[in-house]
Amino acid sequence: xxFLAVRNLTVKREGRTVLSELNFKVDRGEKILIVGENGxxxxxxxxxxxxxxxxxxxxxxxxxxxxxxxxxFREARKKIGYVFQNPDDQxxxxxxxxxxxxxxxxxxxxxxxxxxxxxxxxxxxxLEKLRNKPIFKLSGGEKxxxxxxxxxxxxxxxxxxxxxxxxLDRENFKKVTEILRSVDCSVITVTHDTKLIETLNWKxxxxxxxxLRPAAHSLSRK
Amino acid sequence: MEAVxxxxxxxxxxxxxxxxWIVFILYSVPIALSIEWNQLLxxxxxxxxxxxxxxxxxxxxxxxxxxxxxxxxxxxxxxAFSDPDLALFLxxxxxxxxxxxxxxxxxxxxxxILHALHHLGxxxxxxxxxxxxxxxxxxxxxxxxxxxxxxxxxxFSPATNMKTYKTYAYLLTxxxxxxxxxxxxIFKAMKARGYRGEVPVFRHFKMKxxxxxxxxxxxxxxxxxxxxxxx
Numbered sequence: 411x412x413f414l415a416v417r418n419l420t421v422k423r424e425g426r427t428v429l430s431e432l433n434f435k436v437d438r439g440e441k442i443l444i445v446g447e448n449g450x451x452x453x454x455x456x457x458x459x460x461x462x463x464x465x466x467x468x469x470x471x472x473x474x475x476x477x478x479x480x481x482x483f484r485e486a487r488k489k490i491g492y493v494f495q496n497p498d499d500q501x502x503x504x505x506x507x508x509x510x511x512x513x514x515x516x517x518x519x520x521x522x523x524x525x526x527x528x529x530x531x532x533x534x535x536x537l538e539k540l541r542n543k544p545i546f547k548l549s550g551g552e553k554x555x556x557x558x559x560x561x562x563x564x565x566x567x568x569x570x571x572x573x574x575x576x577x578l579d580r581e582n583f584k585k586v587t588e589i590l591r592s593v594d595c596s597v598i599t600v601t602h603d604t605k606l607i608e609t610l611n612w613k614x615x616x617x618x619x620x621x622l623r624p625a626a627h628s629l630s631r632k
Numbered sequence: 633m634e635a636v637x638x639x640x641x642x643x644x645x646x647x648x649x650x651x652x653w654i655v656f657i658l659y660s661v662p663i664a665l666s667i668e669w670n671q672l673l674x675x676x677x678x679x680x681x682x683x684x685x686x687x688x689x690x691x692x693x694x695x696x697x698x699x700x701x702x703x704x705x706x707x708x709x710x711x712a713f714s715d716p717d718l719a720l721f722l723x724x725x726x727x728x729x730x731x732x733x734x735x736x737x738x739x740x741x742x743x744x745i746l747h748a749l750h751h752l753g754x755x756x757x758x759x760x761x762x763x764x765x766x767x768x769x770x771x772x773x774x775x776x777x778x779x780x781x782x783x784x785x786x787x788f789s790p791a792t793n794m795k796t797y798k799t800y801a802y803l804l805t806x807x808x809x810x811x812x813x814x815x816x817x818i819f820k821a822m823k824a825r826g827y828r829g830e831v832p833v834f835r836h837f838k839m840k841x842x843x844x845x846x847x848x849x850x851x852x853x854x855x856x857x858x859x860x861x862x863x
Contacts, residue, residue: 460820487824494820498814499817500821502767502821503831504742507834508834511832512834515833516827516828546767546771546774564826
């Protein structure tokens, strides 16, 4: 049984078919990259998996359970971490520390565990000095790091990342790729970044004409 | 203002924000309602003492006090000739309220202030509205500055003509649309991380001995003032 399976998924937005009869699956712990032209539907695909965009037809199965109603997606989202393309669309808490603590607190983790997770990811991402800094005062790169860290504190089993390395300098790029390699959950990363594709060297899918097809690594150099 | 004073460290800034709110309400109401000099003066020691504590922050406090007093002087001038006593009374009353606000509320971050209000029983929805308004005012301002810069970079120069009005209309429309889209995305982000109507808080307040001492002292002074001049 696949960890995440998508069967015959069709999504229409404003009368246009964005995803068409799409089939796809990810196994537990599998890490993949999705590439595609601008407007190919990569973000729509991720948002459909989370239930933010309604599918016209098709089926999404997460851990063997079909996601149909909002309640099913709500339960699934507890185990799915989503990093937005634009960190400003994602971060809303007053400080870095509160941002990292939001999801585990909402999901009812024990307070001691929340503290442990917050400390762990503040340290891992080198954000300790910024813990009390207001989010709106962070630089673009810092916001990007916080946007990834705050999703990892949720302890997701599936991580969805939309262009996770945009705006990162070389050092932070290295940090993020090392962390993405080391996390033990399944990861779907949507990206245009050829450097990221080469560095991660994961299985690649190309989203084209509404469908996902396995692609060769040489794609990243084109 | 809040950002500047909340970074300073002194006996007042370290107080529990819940205590600050209680003392602020206890003192600001009688100060605002006082109609006699003795009523006003019996509540002045606390704001006066706290302004001494903030003395070293005068560079940050003056930019607030000066414009406020300029306005007060202008307003008081209307009654100064007929009743100079009343003009002075109004100026002192207003300054006591400003000092009380600065020393108690402006010495905490906005988040601490709202968090304290939550513990004092203010409805959660109202607090979330206040918090998100504050949180996104900066983002809106940033966005407006960026779009304005973008317009200027392409030759836009504000003048008194239709083109300028039209450009500003475009900028504001753009800002509204972007704000709407952003609010939708933020809501998605919150839902993606489990939001169901409550914003939890990671750091909670702990009442310390100095908080209890300050609260006790302030309440004693307050009871004394009410007993002597109000009852």
